Amino acid sequence: MKDLTEHTIEAGGYATHYWEVAPEHDPEGTVVLVHEGAFGADARTSWAGLMPLLGDRYRVLAPDLLGFGDTDKVVYFDRSPHAFRAAHLAAFCDAAGVGEGGAHFVGHSLGGSLVLRALARESPVLPARSGVSISGSGGPWRSQWGVEQLGRFDGTEDDVRRVLDLMVDDYPGFEEAVRLRYANTRKPGHVQACLAARLKHPSMDRPAADDGWPSPLRACPVPVLVVSGARDPLLDSGWAEHFEGVSPRVRVEQLDAKHAPNLDRPDAVAALLLDFFAGERDLAAAARQAGSQ
Numbered sequence: 691m692k693d694l695t696e697h698t699i700e701a702g703g704y705a706t707h708y709w710e711v712a713p714e715h716d717p718e719g720t721v722v723l724v725h726e727g728a729f730g731a732d733a734r735t736s737w738a739g740l741m742p743l744l745g746d747r748y749r750v751l752a753p754d755l756l757g758f759g760d761t762d763k764v765v766y767f768d769r770s771p772h773a774f775r776a777a778h779l780a781a782f783c784d785a786a787g788v789g790e791g792g793a794h795f796v797g798h799s800l801g802g803s804l805v806l807r808a809l810a811r812e813s814p815v816l817p818a819r820s821g822v823s824i825s826g827s828g829g830p831w832r833s834q835w836g837v838e839q840l841g842r843f844d845g846t847e848d849d850v851r852r853v854l855d856l857m858v859d860d861y862p863g864f865e866e867a868v869r870l871r872y873a874n875t876r877k878p879g880h881v882q883a884c885l886a887a888r889l890k891h892p893s894m895d896r897p898a899a900d901d902g903w904p905s906p907l908r909a910c911p912v913p914v915l916v917v918s919g920a921r922d923p924l925l926d927s928g929w930a931e932h933f934e935g936v937s938p939r940v941r942v943e944q945l946d947a948k949h950a951p952n953l954d955r956p957d958a959v960a961a962l963l964l965d966f967f968a969g970e971r972d973l974a975a976a977a978r979q980a981g982s983q
Contacts, residue, residue, distance in 0.1 A: 692742040702781030707760035708753035709733050711745035720793035723752040724801030729843045729884050730850050730871025732759030736798055740952050743960035753782050763879025765886040776808040776815045783817055792817040794967055798952050802826020810906035820970045822915040825922060825949045827929050828903055836924030841888060847872040856923060861954035907936050914940045915966045919947040
């Protein structure tokens with residue numbers, strides 16, 4: 691399998707750590723992988739198994755989001771957790787040389803919600819050729835039990851193991867992922883960044899904004915794939931059905947998995963993604979041909 695290389699660049703004024711893999715020949719395009727937001731998460735622990743499977747054909751970039759991994763531990767309290775991270779991700783793409791052709795953006799959980807929200811407009815925040823959300827709903831339809839389970843952390847490696855077990859079936863890299871994620875929780879500022887979204891004024895509730903989601907995705911100009919796990923305990927059963935029929939550009943697929951098939955089923959996820967990317971390429975080629983006639 692292809693080796694991953696790591697780098698740190700400045701993006702939007704923040705030190706931003708990322709992993710990269712690319713084919714020896716000219717890539718078919720760029721894929722940007724956007725990780726989830728559980729305690730201990732980062733790009734490596736979310737995507738290490740998938741990156742080499744895509745890297746035979748694509749330049750693959752996997753940044754640590756603000757607050758995670760070895761990127762600066764920065765949060766904003768006056769805007770959504772998706773908005774400020776999407777702006778940083780756009781700055782990262784510019785700094786990392788994602789060209790005018792844009793990239794395929796693939797997010798998991800928090801990362802998937804970030805991708806969906808960033809693309810739900812006529813002029814997306816991200817330079818996207820397409821967008822994929824794996825177990826990211828865009829905000830709603832999280833199970834109350836799942837919110838409670840992911841919202842607590844006692845600071846131990848065993849608790850990191852508990853959280854990861856909620857997301858995956860057992861797989862060969864499970865214990866190594868636990869070790870790496872626990873090490874991430876020990877990095878200054880990481881746990882505080884994860885807890886920031888849960889802080890609020892003691893006398894003020896935060897009613898959920900009703901923006902008719904996911905109807906804003908109708909404005910998205912690029913293809914979108916929403917992937918759910920058939921046995922995901924962290925989201926409401928059937929949550930992905932809300933995306934069916936929203937737009938001809940939105941496709942919904944389900945895998946026999948829990949919340950994170952990118953971890954325990956990377957081969958199945960890679961096959962699904964490569965098929966989706968190929969379809970987008972064929973559509974783009976057809977559009978260019980039609981425009982030249």
